[in-house]
Amino acid sequence: SQQGEEDPQALSIQEGENATMNCSYKTSINNLQWYRQNSGRGLVHLILIRSNEREKHSGRLRVTLDTSKKSSSLLITASRAADTASYFCATVPGGGADGLTFGKGTHLIIQP
Amino acid sequence: DADVTQTPRNRITKTGKRIMLECSQTKGHDRMYWYRQDPGLGLRLIYYSFDVKDINKGEISDGYSVSRQAQAKFSLSLESAIPNQTALYFCATSDLFSADLNEQFFGPGTRLTVL
Numbered sequence: 001s002q003q004g005e006e007d008p009q010a011l012s013i014q015e016g017e018n019a020t021m022n023c024s025y026k027t028s029i030n031n032l033q034w035y036r037q038n039s040g041r042g043l044v045h046l047i048l049i050r051s052n053e054r055e056k057h058s059g060r061l062r063v064t065l066d067t068s069k070k071s072s073s074l075l076i077t078a079s080r081a082a083d084t085a086s087y088f089c090a091t092v093p094g095g096g097a098d099g100l101t102f103g104k105g106t107h108l109i110i111q112p
Numbered sequence: 113d114a115d116v117t118q119t120p121r122n123r124i125t126k127t128g129k130r131i132m133l134e135c136s137q138t139k140g141h142d143r144m145y146w147y148r149q150d151p152g153l154g155l156r157l158i159y160y161s162f163d164v165k166d167i168n169k170g171e172i173s174d175g176y177s178v179s180r181q182a183q184a185k186f187s188l189s190l191e192s193a194i195p196n197q198t199a200l201y202f203c204a205t206s207d208l209f210s211a212d213l214n215e216q217f218f219g220p221g222t223r224l225t226v227l
Contacts, residue, residue: 030213030214031213031214033215035218040200040221040223041220041221042116042202042218042219042220042221043155043202043204043216043218044218045215045216045217048213048215050213088154088155090154092213092214098157098160098168098170098214099145099147099157099160099170099171100145100155100157100214100216101157102147102154102155102156103154104152104153104154105153105154
């Protein structure tokens, strides 16, 4: 079963605007990661946030984690056309480092 | 050169055929994974391996088998392919020394179509 659920499933915004995607998960985690996938291609790791962290930044990316609500958000600021992609959250269970459990993803379209 | 490579990149086959998908990595990672992705869905774990002697089933291992021939190579086999195994298949690796983080590095994927 899939642990994470991203919201919204699809998002279309104008270039330069900020994009926010949310992820909810069900069980305790060691960390939560966000990945990007360009159409039909491999996934690229964007950012990782540990269960004891609440917020993390990397360039134009900002991730928050609320373990009490079992939710995370990914904010992309000043969006660019090249940000058009699908974004997935993935969780690592609290007990170990087996395979990642992915959500279904948010498809982000940046309109020029 | 890409760190994680997959062959073939595309494959069309018929129901009942045996298919092998191959994955090679030059990252020196111990851990390797096979996932499948269906349209509109995230990735689901098929098998994973922590070293050459270690193979573990994932969420959807039925109908698949794997072989870890070397640290750098991890193959996925479909013994008798069926149409609902049509999907995009990804190989991934992660580093033992950041095991608690489990950041993974993905190959470009193999698009498999079973007719």
